Amino acid sequence: MKQRELGKNSGLKVSAIGLGCMGMSEFYSPEEMNDIESIGVIHAYLNAGGNFLDTADMYGSGKNEELVGRAIIGRRDQVVLATKFGNMRGPKGEFLGVRGDRDYVRTCCEASLKRLNVDHIDLYYQHRVDPNVPIEETIGAMAELVKEGKVRFLGMSEAAAETIDRAAKVHQIVALQSEYSLWTRDVESSILPMVRKHGIGFVAYSPLGRGFLSGQFKSFEDIPEGDYRRNSPRFQGENFDKNLALVKEIESIAAQKGVSPSQLAIAWVLARGEDIVPIPGTKRQKYLEANIAAQDIELSDKEMERIEAIFPRDAAAGERYHEHGMKAVNL
Numbered sequence: 001m002k003q004r005e006l007g008k009n010s011g012l013k014v015s016a017i018g019l020g021c022m023g024m025s026e027f028y029s030p031e032e033m034n035d036i037e038s039i040g041v042i043h044a045y046l047n048a049g050g051n052f053l054d055t056a057d058m059y060g061s062g063k064n065e066e067l068v069g070r071a072i073i074g075r076r077d078q079v080v081l082a083t084k085f086g087n088m089r090g091p092k093g094e095f096l097g098v099r100g101d102r103d104y105v106r107t108c109c110e111a112s113l114k115r116l117n118v119d120h121i122d123l124y125y126q127h128r129v130d131p132n133v134p135i136e137e138t139i140g141a142m143a144e145l146v147k148e149g150k151v152r153f154l155g156m157s158e159a160a161a162e163t164i165d166r167a168a169k170v171h172q173i174v175a176l177q178s179e180y181s182l183w184t185r186d187v188e189s190s191i192l193p194m195v196r197k198h199g200i201g202f203v204a205y206s207p208l209g210r211g212f213l214s215g216q217f218k219s220f221e222d223i224p225e226g227d228y229r230r231n232s233p234r235f236q237g238e239n240f241d242k243n244l245a246l247v248k249e250i251e252s253i254a255a256q257k258g259v260s261p262s263q264l265a266i267a268w269v270l271a272r273g274e275d276i277v278p279i280p281g282t283k284r285q286k287y288l289e290a291n292i293a294a295q296d297i298e299l300s301d302k303e304m305e306r307i308e309a310i311f312p313r314d315a316a317a318g319e320r321y322h323e324h325g326m327k328a329v330n331l
Contacts, residue, residue, distance in 0.1 A: 001049035002295050004277050007174025008199025012153050014080045016295050018052035019045045020205060020281030021068055025060030027228040032283055035067055042071040044285050046078050048292055054279045056084035056127055057112050061093050065115040076118060083112050084127035084157060100130030100138035109145050125155035125177055129331040135167050143171040158329040161194035168198040180204035182213060182265055183316035207269045207278035212243060214262040215251050239318035249310045259297055266294035268307060
């Protein structure tokens with residue numbers, strides 16, 4: 001597995017393609033969730049030379065961290081373990097808002113360490129920015145965890161350029177994790193330039209557009225019952241049809257190149273810069289192997305131009321989150 005460094009001169013080297021573990025415990029295709037199979041996928045990823053696992057305390061209300069913790073027993077030294085805090089959930093899984101105050105940061109870290117069954121977290125992200133707490137307080141509290149050896153490196157997620165700029169003055173930020181794919185390119189205007197100004201790596205979640213860019217969805221009925229995507233704006237009505245037409249164009253390019261649409265989409269993200277690491281998620285080993293193989297796909301300038309012509313910025317129809325979700329990003 002090829003590697004990339006997150007954060008200029010940080011020494012934090014991760015696999016060029018990480019493994020997003022969220023869908024193993026919540027949100028996508030709930031009827032397909034199987035902890036034994038998911039742990040097998042994580043082991044297959046590690047056996048292939050991968051080292052970058054991504055989870056968060058909110059995924060499955062802690063269950064995903066517990067799953068990852070079980071999967072890495074005896075293999076901790078092979079893993080760059082990333083998790084996140086900030087999104088609060090109630091006893092029934094309901095979302096209760098965002099917190100970034102010092103006490104909450106410390107409480108969340110201790111809880112994550114326990115669920116993951118580890119003595120330190122390699123990369124600790126603020127999952128969403130708390131608009132009611134100065135970013136200096138949040139990053140300052142996270143920096144205390146670094147001094148105490150509970151966390152090695154700090155990251156942020158879905159933060160605005162100005163917030164990133166302020167945070168980087170408090171402590172080194174090695175990674176910003178935000179959505180980035182052919183159909184979500186918002187970060188290109190101000191956020192990518194800002195992270196590059198500070199030598200911060202970029203971790204791209206949902207590089208397959210929540211699975212839409214894989215070509216697996218031909219109609220709304222293809223989305224399983226109970227799946228989060230049934231309520232996602234880009235999967236609704238006319239938006240679905242418009243986005244499907246774009247994916248069909250990508251499928252055509254992929255077929256001509258002899259790769260899958262998913263592989264083409266991941267290769268495109270990788271080609272956007274050596275400082276970018278996509279973290280596609282999957283619960284199936286066959287998809288994992290295909291995703292990893294995307295690291296060896298090279299796209300020519302002509303191919304990149306052709307893809308750009310089909311999928312320019314803002315080409316996707318619909319917001320990437322519902323109204324409430326959009327209020328929590330780019331803060």
